[in-house]
Amino acid sequence: MSLGSWADPGAPGAEAVPGIAPGSPAAQAAPGPLPPPDAARPPPGSARSPAVHTLELAKSYRRTVALRGLSMTVARGEVFGFLGPNGAGKTTTVKLLLGLARPTGGEAMVLGAPAGHVESRRRVGYLPELFRFQHWLTAREVLTLHARLLQLPRRDRATADALATVGLAGRADTKVGTFSKGMQQRLGLAVALVGDPELVVLDEPTSALDPVGRHEVRAIVRSLRDRGATVFLNTHLLEEAEQVCDRVTVIDRGKAIATGTLEELLGQRTSVRLRVRGLPDGWWRAHADLGAWSVEGEWLRLAGAPPESVPELVAMVVGRGGRVDAVVPEHQTLEDRFLELLGAR
Ligand SMILES: Nc1ncnc2c1ncn2[C@@H]1O[C@H](COP(=O)(O)OP(=O)(O)OP(=O)(O)O)[C@@H](O)[C@H]1O
Numbered sequence: 001m002s003l004g005s006w007a008d009p010g011a012p013g014a015e016a017v018p019g020i021a022p023g024s025p026a027a028q029a030a031p032g033p034l035p036p037p038d039a040a041r042p043p044p045g046s047a048r049s050p051a052v053h054t055l056e057l058a059k060s061y062r063r064t065v066a067l068r069g070l071s072m073t074v075a076r077g078e079v080f081g082f083l084g085p086n087g088a089g090k091t092t093t094v095k096l097l098l099g100l101a102r103p104t105g106g107e108a109m110v111l112g113a114p115a116g117h118v119e120s121r122r123r124v125g126y127l128p129e130l131f132r133f134q135h136w137l138t139a140r141e142v143l144t145l146h147a148r149l150l151q152l153p154r155r156d157r158a159t160a161d162a163l164a165t166v167g168l169a170g171r172a173d174t175k176v177g178t179f180s181k182g183m184q185q186r187l188g189l190a191v192a193l194v195g196d197p198e199l200v201v202l203d204e205p206t207s208a209l210d211p212v213g214r215h216e217v218r219a220i221v222r223s224l225r226d227r228g229a230t231v232f233l234n235t236h237l238l239e240e241a242e243q244v245c246d247r248v249t250v251i252d253r254g255k256a257i258a259t260g261t262l263e264e265l266l267g268q269r270t271s272v273r274l275r276v277r278g279l280p281d282g283w284w285r286a287h288a289d290l291g292a293w294s295v296e297g298e299w300l301r302l303a304g305a306p307p308e309s310v311p312e313l314v315a316m317v318v319g320r321g322g323r324v325d326a327v328v329p330e331h332q333t334l335e336d337r338f339l340e341l342l343g344a345r
């Protein structure tokens with residue numbers, strides 16, 4: 001299947017246009033502002049095209065294979081988490097989606113247009129992983145610059161709104177060079193949000209923030225969903241994914257290893273450990289319907305069993321003529337499950 005089937009008939013050209021995504025601080029290095037939108041032409045994509053769709057997307061940097069055939073779909077209006085360990089290929093994917101790097105294989109569509117196309121970039125906000133603003137400008141000036149590059153009609157209003165959203169209204173006229181790391185990250189987020197983009201791509205948006213800042217950013221992400229925007233969130237923070245994402249793809253070594261809601265991926269994270277005497281080895285095999293049994297030294301573990309099942313389990317062992325020496329209900333942590341998932345590739 002070709003991804004082109006999702007391209008809006010009105011989408012101009014199939015060639016990805018090299019350049020800089022709007023909303024990116026890197027846009028400051030672009031040769032000039034984006035050409036004005038063609039009012040006569042409908043914007044590419046529509047409600048029927050996914051926010052993001054990739055098919056066997058691949059990227060190699062000389063000998064390093066960063067991405068080895070990624071296929072995924074992000075629906076409009078969802079908060080999509082892209083979860084993976086360091087070096088998994090998260091930033092590489094984002095760069096390909098924004099046209100900041102060219103794929104060495106496969107295809108990607110963003111908002112119904114080929115990745116990197118000027119018409120989709122216009123409607124995407126981007127917070128890069130690593131960025132630096134012009135230290136001699138104030139926060140307001142940085143945002144105004146981006147509002148001009150985006151050719152927004154009411155720049156003062158858009159700038160003020162974005163600063164207020166990220167909690168920097170009181171520092172609007174402070175030079176960026178004096179900003180703390182967390183304040184710079186907030187400004188980066190404001191740049192990504194200015195102009196109400198349809199798709200907001202955030203690459204580790206809370207890495208420099210304190211717990212209050214993280215909480216605030218998560219609230220902003222939820223509010224973006226409330227107003228119908230799509231959020232593509234790169235993160236390696238499990239609790240971040242758990243708190244805000246509707247769906248996640250877990251990526252490892254350039255390959256998607258699991259996709260679904262976190263609940264689906266993490267499954268039933270409870271288990272019960274038992275120490276049983278008086279029954280022949282392997283007696284539990286007759287009870288595979290209760291969950292996944294495993295032997296850990298003297299202990300048996302029944303994965304998936306909720307704590308409420310303890311009385312029944314004990315009664316079952318006693319009913320077979322055995323004795324329960326000890327029983328421990330357990331809750332697998334999110335982190336354990338994630339490590340298990342990565343280990344199972
Ligand atoms: N410009 C580049 N040149 C060469 N190799 C690169 C380049 N960019 C990324 N890589 C390699 O591609 C792989 C994926 O890197 P990427 O930055 O996409 O990972 P990531 O998932 O974003 O990791 P992190 O959580 O550390 O940000 C790594 O092995 C990295 O070294």
Ligand SMILES: [Mg+2]
Nearest residue numbers: 090091092129
């Ligand atoms: Mg990264």
